[in-house]
Amino acid sequence: MQAVTLDRDGAAPAARDDLARPSPGPDEVLVRVRASSINGFDVKAAAGAMRGAMDYRYPVVLGKDFAGEVEAIGGTSEFRVGDPVFGVLMRSYLGDGTWAEYVTVGGADGIARVPDGVELATAGVLGLAGATALDTLDALDVRPGDTVLVAGATGGVGALAVQYARLAGARVVATARPGPATDFVRDLGAAEVVDYTGDLTGQVRALAPDGVSRIVHLAGDGAPLAGLLAAGGRLASTIGFGPDQHPAAVSILAKPDRTDLDRLADDVQAGRVRVPVEHRYELDEVPRALTEFRGTLGKLAVSLP
Ligand SMILES: NC(=O)c1ccc[n+]([C@@H]2O[C@H](COP(=O)([O-])OP(=O)(O)OC[C@H]3O[C@@H](n4cnc5c(N)ncnc54)[C@H](OP(=O)(O)O)[C@@H]3O)[C@@H](O)[C@H]2O)c1
Incomplete structure (x- = not known):
């Protein structure tokens, strides 16, 4: 073969x-x-x-x-x-x-x-990125009223994390370079976009002076991001930034189990995420x-x- x-x-x-x-x-x-x-x-x-x-x-x-x-x-x-x-x-x-x-x-x-109506071509790109996005947002227990900063929003996991955070009722602040990447994350539901190649901290502080309540950490340095958390806020990282680095951080190891996979397939089938x-x-x-x-x-x- x-x-x-x-x-x-x-x-x-x-x-x-x-x-x-x-x-x-x-x-x-x-x-x-x-x-x-x-x-x-x-x-x-x-x-x-x-x-x-x-x-x-x-x-x-x-x-x-x-x-x-x-x-x-x-x-x-x-x-x-x-x-x-x-x-x-x-x-x-x-x-x-x-x-x-x-x-x-x-x-x-x-x-x-794979449910009817979902192409194999779509299902083939869904599993790991989708389960990682779901597991990360579940760990953060995102709710309406939260402001969620997604660092690394443009990637495979980020594109789904932005959509799931928005579905959970949060206001999403996404990182992206200016230009097509910014349009991309806005199209997925980001209310605000910050350019991580510039003064990220200053841009986020301008949007959320008291800090953000949740951070999805998929890229970049975790320490300055954690400094943007509001009191009682939480950060979940897929790249190994955990409680040893910051008390409000949790390190995620995705588990693409049946529950995650079924939920992802249902959401794609119903058009809730793409x-x-x-x-x-x-x-x-x-x-x-x-x-x-x-x-x-x-x-x-x-x-x-
Ligand atoms: N722990 C787990 O179980 C688990 C599971 C899956 C994935 N992961 C990890 O999670 C990370 C994200 O996965 P992925 O598949 O989405 O990766 P990806 O497709 O490579 O996406 C990463 C995105 O981050 C952007 N980026 C790079 N540097 C950045 C920075 N400093 N700030 C903000 N954005 C930045 C990149 O865009 P540009 O460079 O083009 O701007 C890219 O779009 C990877 O490191 C992956 O290995 C972990």
């Missing part, structure tokens, strides 16, 4: 077409992958930056998000062959990822049915996409035939 792999320590990611198709174990299903995405995590994994934290089992097939059809069932399963499914691999090692024609899914991985895709790559273009990776407006999608 085709896949994008790292073949040894220090190797660049490469497309190859000679890997064996995996077989599902007793508690797994085999998914024929039709869509995936490029997450910040994948870029780090491809660059070898997860060494030390995770075991690289070569050849490492990269990729975490998937959407496709159930191709085979290893044992008993609530799914049937042909069911459209999507989700996120959640393994403690790097080895059998989703940038491949087939992947086995089970154990701690998140998997859910997943902006900046660019769509074919599987064999992914190695190039990784070398060109920079900040995105929304998600980078991967398509398989």
